[in-house]
Amino acid sequence: MDLSTEICGIPLDSPVLNGSGTFDPLAARRAFGDALIEDFPFAAFVSKTITRKTRVGNPPHRLWEAPSGLINSIGLPNPGLEAFVAGDLIELTGLPVPLIVSVMADSAEEFSLLVETISEVDGVAGIELNVSCPNVHSGLIVGEQPKETEALMKELRPLTDLPLIIKLTPNVANPHEVAIAAEAGGADGISMINTIKAAAIDRVHSRTWLGAGAGGLSGPAVRPIALAQVRAVSTAVEIPVIGMGGVEDADTALEFILAGARVVAIGTENFRDPQAGSKVRKGLAGALERRGFESLQAAQASTLS
Template sequence: MSAGPTSFCGIELAHPIINASGTFDAIAARRAFGDAVVERFPFSAYVSKTITPAPRAGNPPPRLWEEPAAMVNSIGLPNKGAEGFLSTDLPALADLPVPLIVSVMATSAEEFSGLVEAVSARDEVAAIELNVSCPNVHSGLIVGEQPSETEALLEALRPLTAKPLIVKLTPNVAAPASVAAGAEAGGADAVSLINTLKARPMFAGKPWLGAGSGGLSGPAVRAVALQQVSDVAAAVSIPIAGMGGVESGSHARDLLDVGAEVVAVGTASFRDPLAAERILIELRGLDPVAASSATSEL
């Protein structure tokens, strides 16, 4: 896969570097740094923080823990809810110079359906990412841990929208490739992985995080991401957005080489909000054809 313009489930992208959901707040960045953020936007598509049907306050603090090569977060999906997002955030995000992917999560097929219909009705939205790391209130099972639950959810959602549906896979299963195959069988247009790995940091004999446990991300998960993307690529023919611990062009190159179509930068953006710009430049440096055909610096 080249570092130049690319197409991801029918969406034309200027290059293969996008953001990972929940790790780059484009609205806050614009508030802090002004229009420069839009003019020099580091991603070729913008993936929103996951939204849920109703507003959520998120988890009790503390919400973050640092490990030597990773962080653990238990942010808990704070968001304005679908209505608040669609009326307030979406118009602001529509100003970004790239296609918008909206990430949604719910706890039943009915709730997911409502979200998909509401988001799909908006022209500003290019695609919908389904965050399936949540329990189904009817079965009690985590949807994304079960190939059959994932397939059934996609079968319910597929007829509701013509926009691409991307399934965000959890790494917390023995065989993510089986869940990816379920997503593909149900009609998904793409999968994205990896989400964070379940983690429980301890401090003075007690769990540190207010929620007890959280999700591990950053460099420590990179080899896990490479394994899982490679397994999923062998199992499905729909495109893959690969992510997990990407900090350099060569890390992005590795994910493309094992089967990803695009690469998302997540935790790296917290340390350096322009990490994605540097990663793209490094990636292009590894790909002389893309470097010479690049029409702009980004």
């Protein structure tokens, strides 16, 4: 079955992407060799989130295994824009799939600088705007407020010809209101969900387990929430949705497409199995056939009763 599709005009061999910050192809190449890159697990690669300045990330502990999920408070460690452009970005543009660069900032000026700088690099197919990370206070406000979101999108839209995909936070009562504002401001696509605010308690020492005090929950535990939000958003906007939150296999990927996502992304599952993307892609045709779909397009066009 032909699984090719597109998101925001970016052609894709399959509807399976990675969630930002959950797969490092450069580290994977070092650990597993070139084979993993040649049979690349995803149809497009979304980079970890890059900020203007270097970030060391949050203090340890940074991870907690929750029932059917993971709480992380990594805190967006990254080399900063300049070092990223001069280093990893060059290698990432050599991947055999389209590259989407994720950026985050705490002001419109910094977002503008990130968008303009990344747009000048050959080989970048799109930009994802992270306004949803629950670990860092800056950036949260924009994604929680429809007016802020629309204003940011209006400011960034004229700065680039690349597709702008906005990654929404699930930590709001009505994510579709933010999505409608993002679309009105000129967003080309929506990526969702980011992690859900969560905490873990170290009861032996009577303190919070995570160094930052709290973090974000991901993995199968969040899937029902992600599906509800993807459904609410995809029925509210015309622009396509990249759906994620607990995708584990082809069947759970298909759930997101039936909920209204154009394509899906895999996050936490990559830590359990670096080939999760390939497995989902390979299983998708069978999952579609078992449910009576003649093509991926038929599933993408279907609506839930």
